[in-house]
Amino acid sequence: MSLRPFLAALLCFSLAACAPPRSSRITIGAKNFTEQVVLGELLAQEIESLTRQPVERRFYLAGSYLCQQALASGRIDAYVEYSGTALTAILKQPLPPIGHRDPATVLNTIRPLYRRKYAVEVGPPLGFEDTFAMVIRGDDARRLNLHTLDDAVSQAPNWRLGVGYEFEQRPDGLPGLESTYKLKFNGDPRVMDLGLLYRALSAHQVDIIAGNSTDGPIRALGLTILADDRHYFPPYQAVPLVREDSLRRHPEIQQALNRLANQVTADEVQSMNDAVDAQHRDVADVVRDFRRHKGL
Numbered sequence: 330m331s332l333r334p335f336l337a338a339l340l341c342f343s344l345a346a347c348a349p350p351r352s353s354r355i356t357i358g359a360k361n362f363t364e365q366v367v368l369g370e371l372l373a374q375e376i377e378s379l380t381r382q383p384v385e386r387r388f389y390l391a392g393s394y395l396c397q398q399a400l401a402s403g404r405i406d407a408y409v410e411y412s413g414t415a416l417t418a419i420l421k422q423p424l425p426p427i428g429h430r431d432p433a434t435v436l437n438t439i440r441p442l443y444r445r446k447y448a449v450e451v452g453p454p455l456g457f458e459d460t461f462a463m464v465i466r467g468d469d470a471r472r473l474n475l476h477t478l479d480d481a482v483s484q485a486p487n488w489r490l491g492v493g494y495e496f497e498q499r500p501d502g503l504p505g506l507e508s509t510y511k512l513k514f515n516g517d518p519r520v521m522d523l524g525l526l527y528r529a530l531s532a533h534q535v536d537i538i539a540g541n542s543t544d545g546p547i548r549a550l551g552l553t554i555l556a557d558d559r560h561y562f563p564p565y566q567a568v569p570l571v572r573e574d575s576l577r578r579h580p581e582i583q584q585a586l587n588r589l590a591n592q593v594t595a596d597e598v599q600s601m602n603d604a605v606d607a608q609h610r611d612v613a614d615v616v617r618d619f620r621r622h623k624g625l
Contacts, residue, residue, distance in 0.1 A: 355380070355579050358396050358405035359388040362523045363612075364459065364543060367601045368409040370616045371593075372569060375585040375625060392495060393418050401447050406575035407582065411459055413563035415439045415570070417501040420446070424501055424563055427509075432458070432564040443570065450576060452569035452583075453590035457598055460565045461496065462542040462554045463506075466530060470553035477558040478510050481537070490518040491526050491535035501563060503539070509561045527552075543595050545603030567593070592623055 355376055359369030366388050373384040387405055390396050397419050399405045412435045416422050420442050425434055436451065443449040463478060465488075475481050481488075496502040497520055506512065519535055526538040527546040540547065542554060569586050576583055601619060604610045 354383060354385045355407075355575070355582065356385040356387055356405045358390055358399050358408035359386075360393065360396055360408075361389040361391050363545065363602050363605050364541065364598060365409065366612055367598065367605065367616060368455070368567060370612050371589065371619070372407060372409065372585065374613070374616055374620060375589055376579075376582060378620075378625070379581040379584050380579070400449060400570060400572060403572065403574075406579070407452075407569055407571040409455070409567055410570050411565035412436055412439060412454075412568055413460070413501055413565040415443070415451075415568070416563060418495065418499055421500075424505070427560055430560065430563040432566050435564050436566070436568070444573070448573045450571050450573055452571055452586040455567040455569070455589055455593045456591040457543065457567055457593050457595040458565050459541050459543045459567060459595070459598070460557070460562050461502070462540050462544075462547070463537055463557075464530065464540045464544075464547060464552050464554055465537050467551040467553050469536070470555075475553070475555060477556040478512075478561075479558050481555055482510060482512060485512045485514050485537075488514055488536035489516060489534070490514040491529050491538040492518045492520055493523045493526065493539065494520055496539045506561055509559055543599040543602060545599060545606040548599060549603050549607045567598075588625060592625070 357369050357373045359365040369386065369388050373386055377384050387399065390399060393410070393414055396408050396410070400408060412432065416435050416439055417424060420439060422438060422442070424430065440451045443451050465475065469475070473484060475484065492503060497518060503518065519529065521529065526540055527544070527550065529535045530538050530552070531550060546552065547554065571582055571586070597619065601615050604615045605612055
């Protein structure tokens with residue numbers, strides 16, 4: 330008798346035994362930047378208020394891909410994603426033609442795909458978009474009279490660009506942006522963690538960065554977002570992603586999503602980001618104050 334089937338079965342058993350067990354608690358994930366931790370904490374606190382049970386937090390997961398893997402494997406029950414990121418980076422769908430990149434079209438595209446491919450439900454939007462934003466120093470914007478990306482085309486050859494790791498390669502990121510606007514920057518982009526981009530811009534190590542429109546430092550440091558006047562970027566509505574089996578086991582998750590639907594504006598999330606980043610307040614306290622103000 331061959332030992333191969335036995336050894337194969339033993340290997341499968343060993344791998345299963347070594348895999349991390351799924352927590353009996355509801356587990357919320359978040360990517361590794363401030364806004365994601367704020368939104369993860371918001372979702373966790375809202376679920377805790379309904380279940381009266383502690384929620385496990387697995388925050389600072391390194392980016393969209395790791396969060397998606399954790400969700401698909403059941404290591405987390407939910408996290409907040411952005412609809413444009415879900416469309417292009419996770420589901421690998423082509424960008425709709427410019428002029429047809431509206432929020433409803435993107436949501437109607439990603440919802441059935443998540444159900445079919447991953448048994449994941451796309452929850453109701455939280456109420457704001459956090460789009461990619463090309464950000465420059467405020468004094469440069471005033472001195473050069475720059476308001477839009479088209480305005481900046483003539484200046485780009487003099488500028489050093491800073492980007493995060495995902496933006497450099499994503500289909501809705503740098504290559505398409507440069508092609509749409511015919512942008513040519515000074516040398517290769519400097520690629521760094523998202524948290525370092527604003528330090529590099531303030532220190533004149535770079536001259537323009539690919540940030541996010543609700544980042545706290547934009548307001549705190551008096552920076553300027555160059556308007557995407559050709560509407561290159563798709564919508565990036567903040568939407569909770571939840572496993573369908575988690576909703577069946579814990580129907581309170583759906584109640585929490587319904588309570589949070591359309592409750593967060595872009596200004597409010599930017600203020601929370603700033604409270605954590607610039608004022609060094611505890612994330613849980615910032616979210617607790619927000620929920621109290623909203624009557625949640």
